[in-house]
Amino acid sequence: MKNKLLIIGASGHGKAVADIALKMDKWQSVNFLDDNEAITFSLGLNVIGKSTDVIEYIEDYEIFVGIGNNTVRKKLQENLLANGASIPVLIHPNAVIGEQVEIEVGTVIMAGAVINCCTIVGQGCILNTGATLDHDNLIEDFVHISPGVHLAGTVKVGHGSWIGIGSIVSNNINIHSECKIGAGGVVVKDLSETGTYVGVPVRRVRE
Structure with a gap:
């Protein structure tokens, strides 16, 4: 492991990522890259260049993409991997990780999150504050699971989906790729089409 960490993105999500990195106490230095030239410090850490300087x-450095937008995060992380970058997994010390849980590179697990046994979390995911994933879940790449989301057992969340704050997903549910679930949504049956879903239970409102 390299002893320096560089985070792309020094704004809201990037700061939360940096806070976790500092609490992990694995790197001698942590710095940012950000395209906003007005930001020279964030969370007391230096911004040492723009995202285009990453190569x-x-x-x-180990490099982590601290961008909340799934599409942008995917583009940046795939470019980093293609160029041989070393990308860590960041896990807050107060997260709970069960046995036989697999977590891929570029994923961040935030404070209070719980991932129960035999769950697989793909690369570039965000498991946000206080989210819970029960046993045998499959979270594909570049998914954002927002704060306070609860997934029951044997749930599959497709690539690039976003599960809004406070949502609940019942057991044995499959959610298609690139879905968006509105805040507080309750999913009780498979979502077989890409789209935006809202309500209790959720209904599809647009592609």
């Missing part, structure tokens, strides 16, 4: 730092 210059690949040899010396």
